[in-house]
Amino acid sequence: MNILVIDDDASIQYMLSEICEFAGWNVDTANNGKEGLIVFAEKGADVVLVDYHMPEMDGIKTVVGLRNLNADVPILVLTVDERQEIADRFLEAGATDFALKPVKAPDLISRIQLHERLAKLTQSATQQKPSEENDVFVTKGISKRTLCHVSDFLHSNREPFSVDTISKEVGLAYPTVYRYIMHLLDEGKVEIIVSYQKIGRPKNLYQWIVD
Amino acid sequence: MIASLLKSWTIWMKIGVMLFGVFLLSWLGPDEIGLTDLLISLREDEETGNKLMLAVFLLVSLNTVLALFHYIGALLLGDEIGDRLNRPWLKIIIPLIVIPLDYIVINAYYSLTYSFSAYALLLLLAILLLQAFEKDRLKPIIKTIICSQLIFGIEWLNEIPSLSQYGFGQGSLSKEIKDIAVQIGFEQSLTLYSLTLCLIFVINAVILAVYFSLAEQKWRIKQELHYAQLEAMQSRSGREALYLVHDLKTPLTAIEGLNSLISLKVDDSKIKEYCQKISSSIQSVSDMISEILYDDKRHWCRIKDLVEYVKASRLSGTNLNLKVDFQTDPEIKIFINKIRMTRALVNLIDNAYDAVNGMEDGKILLKIKTCENELWLGVSDNGKGITPKEQEKIWKAGFSTKSHPGMGLAFVRQVAKGHGASLEIDSKLGHGTIIWIKLAERSVSR
Numbered sequence A: 001m002n003i004l005v006i007d008d009d010a011s012i013q014y015m016l017s018e019i020c021e022f023a024g025w026n027v028d029t030a031n032n033g034k035e036g037l038i039v040f041a042e043k044g045a046d047v048v049l050v051d052y053h054m055p056e057m058d059g060i061k062t063v064v065g066l067r068n069l070n071a072d073v074p075i076l077v078l079t080v081d082e083r084q085e086i087a088d089r090f091l092e093a094g095a096t097d098f099a100l101k102p103v104k105a106p107d108l109i110s111r112i113q114l115h116e117r118l119a120k121l122t123q124s125a126t127q128q129k130p131s132e133e134n135d136v137f138v139t140k141g142i143s144k145r146t147l148c149h150v151s152d153f154l155h156s157n158r159e160p161f162s163v164d165t166i167s168k169e170v171g172l173a174y175p176t177v178y179r180y181i182m183h184l185l186d187e188g189k190v191e192i193i194v195s196y197q198k199i200g201r202p203k204n205l206y207q208w209i210v211d
Numbered sequence B: 001m002i003a004s005l006l007k008s009w010t011i012w013m014k015i016g017v018m019l020f021g022v023f024l025l026s027w028l029g030p031d032e033i034g035l036t037d038l039l040i041s042l043r044e045d046e047e048t049g050n051k052l053m054l055a056v057f058l059l060v061s062l063n064t065v066l067a068l069f070h071y072i073g074a075l076l077l078g079d080e081i082g083d084r085l086n087r088p089w090l091k092i093i094i095p096l097i098v099i100p101l102d103y104i105v106i107n108a109y110y111s112l113t114y115s116f117s118a119y120a121l122l123l124l125l126a127i128l129l130l131q132a133f134e135k136d137r138l139k140p141i142i143k144t145i146i147c148s149q150l151i152f153g154i155e156w157l158n159e160i161p162s163l164s165q166y167g168f169g170q171g172s173l174s175k176e177i178k179d180i181a182v183q184i185g186f187e188q189s190l191t192l193y194s195l196t197l198c199l200i201f202v203i204n205a206v207i208l209a210v211y212f213s214l215a216e217q218k219w220r221i222k223q224e225l226h227y228a229q230l231e232a233m234q235s236r237s238g239r240e241a242l243y244l245v246h247d248l249k250t251p252l253t254a255i256e257g258l259n260s261l262i263s264l265k266v267d268d269s270k271i272k273e274y275c276q277k278i279s280s281s282i283q284s285v286s287d288m289i290s291e292i293l294y295d296d297k298r299h300w301c302r303i304k305d306l307v308e309y310v311k312a313s314r315l316s317g318t319n320l321n322l323k324v325d326f327q328t329d330p331e332i333k334i335f336i337n338k339i340r341m342t343r344a345l346v347n348l349i350d351n352a353y354d355a356v357n358g359m360e361d362g363k364i365l366l367k368i369k370t371c372e373n374e375l376w377l378g379v380s381d382n383g384k385g386i387t388p389k390e391q392e393k394i395w396k397a398g399f400s401t402k403s404h405p406g407m408g409l410a411f412v413r414q415v416a417k418g419h420g421a422s423l424e425i426d427s428k429l430g431h432g433t434i435i436w437i438k439l440a441e442r443s444v445s446r
Helices: A010-022 A033-043 A059-069 A084-093 A105-128 A133-139 A144-156 A163-170 A174-187 B002-007 B009-027 B035-045 B049-084 B090-109 B118-134 B140-159 B161-166 B172-183 B187-265 B269-293 B303-315 B338-355 B388-393 B408-418
Strands: A002-006 A026-030 A047-051 A075-079 A097-100 A190-195 A203-208 B299-302 B323-326 B333-336 B364-371 B374-381 B422-428 B432-439
Touching: A002 A010, A002 A033, A010 A026, A010 A105, A010 B187, A026 A033, A033 A047, A033 A059, A047 A059, A047 A105, A059 A075, A059 A084, A075 A084, A075 A105, A084 A174, A097 A105, A097 A174, A105 A144, A105 B187, A144 A163, A144 A174, A144 A203, A163 A174, A163 A203, A174 A190, A174 A203, B009 B049, B009 B090, B035 B049, B035 B172, B049 B090, B049 B118, B049 B140, B049 B172, B049 B187, B090 B118, B118 B140, B118 B187, B140 B172, B140 B187, B161 B172, B161 B187, B172 B187, B187 B269, B269 B338, B299 B303, B303 B323, B303 B333, B303 B338, B303 B364, B333 B338, B338 B364, B338 B374, B338 B408, B338 B432, B408 B422, B408 B432
Parallel strands: A002 A026, A002 A047, A047 A075, A075 A097, B323 B364
Antiparallel strands: A190 A203, B299 B333, B364 B374, B374 B432, B422 B432
16 A cells, blocks of 8 residues: 655654554655645555645645545545644545544554545445545535445444544544534434533534434 | 622712811801901992902802812712712712702701802703713812812802893802992903903813823823733733644654554563553643643643642742642542643742742642532732732733733633633732632532
8 A cells, every 4th residue: 555644844754654664555755735746646645644734835735735636535634733623624625534643653554544444445336336426525525435434333333422432433533523423413314412411511422313 | 789889988988078068168168268357348448349359259269169079079979889880871960969969958057048050050061061071081180170170160150240140149148249349330340350260260171171081091092002012912922832832742743653663563561661651651741732732621630630730830940838738638630721720820829929028937828628519729828918909900911010011810810711710819918818719610520
């Protein structure tokens, strides 16, 4: 598998390359978004890792650029920024998932593996029926394979879960899961169950509506 | 609210000023200032206008002094009550009711007719106009000066003979003086004299009012600008610090990544253990950075840990000793941003040390107690205390009793607000101060 690492910090580039090589993958690196797009256009990649704060072209612009080149490639954003609005903007731009820095090697490896598996699943699905649906989802910041992944989990476990739990169970970042749950809520596939706890604010749980 | 109004000495002082004005009449009347004698000699001696002019001047001055107290008293009383109850219309209504009431009381007590006449109406109107125009911008002392000029000016209208038919100067003394003036053919001179003085003082009062309220307004704008600049400075230096802190996560990421990779690559159990330790240290540094960067980041934290952390932040590198008074279980957990809460407490502790600076028996105490499911964190000192007037101001950015720009308590307030906690200051002059941060029930877990 080929991984493209786009990060302006040399020590992080080195660290990510070492981890990917340890997992047995090939790594290409780029120092910023501009370079990253050129490398991706030339060599392509199976998964792209993108940093947020970069000179020349920041993470969000890079994600938009990558999506213009390829609608399906999993794009994993690595950021130190924990603000929900940043996560939203990334998903809007078409990012697939997040990891907050600092990230541990085993976590990162399993995350990349998950996205690789998801990418393969949808590839075979879209090859059977190449529909326009995919593009529509992508432009709204909702990708079909991630949506399937989240809804499959809720569909097969008919209990109410918090976004936190779902995020842990499916291996996607909290903001990613939150956004897909909101999408499913809009679609009327999922309902909110409010759980009152002993301490703290009441928590929203989400459950697949039995059809 | 009303009860607290009744307790306020400033209100009673103003009522006192009004009552003083009423009783002043018994000590300071026409006899006492020689006006009566002057009038008698004026009537008997068939003298010229010299004595008449003197008599008029004395009468107007006397009336001004007598009127000033209850007008000013009523005006300032209206101001104060209006401010305290936050109902600006009271500032007009109260003088409007109290001043005529004063006249009724005076007339009930004294035989001297002290009439609420056209002049009084005009004066009341002028003062109310002043009140409406100045919109709280004038200090009481300036207001008193302007009012006294206005009263002195308008009083002269009472002494103009031709205005008598419109209800001016119906008091016995005024009537008498005007009669004499007519008798000795001084009618026109008196009119001119009175009118000139009236105009001079009224115009002067208006100019003063405009000048002082503009000056006051300018001063306020300057003051607000100063606060705005301080706040801008604070937020800029804050932002700079945030960027720096933010950049700390990048090297941390490289360390964590490689560290976790080492533990994947080696089989040595000791090395794996080291990696584990390094990793948990990285995690705690990373958490701290998050708490500094995002003030809405909260964790459950034992009070014991918070206190230890405060001690470490405050005392490392110094030989100062901070006493902690646990009046509750130190194992209780609170839901806080540990870094920010620590900085807030350290700020309070630093202030407390400043308060006892130079005292031999200075004592600083960090108090922790529970009160009806709330958790109270307090810092006390036995310094000289803070006056109630200062207490109102201390939370504002820019206020300081020291030479540096006061940011500390503004920060404490910001942290408390962010945690939904309330602040209470309890200070006795000469005994010391305690400032409480009261964490609400929902942030406390037993």
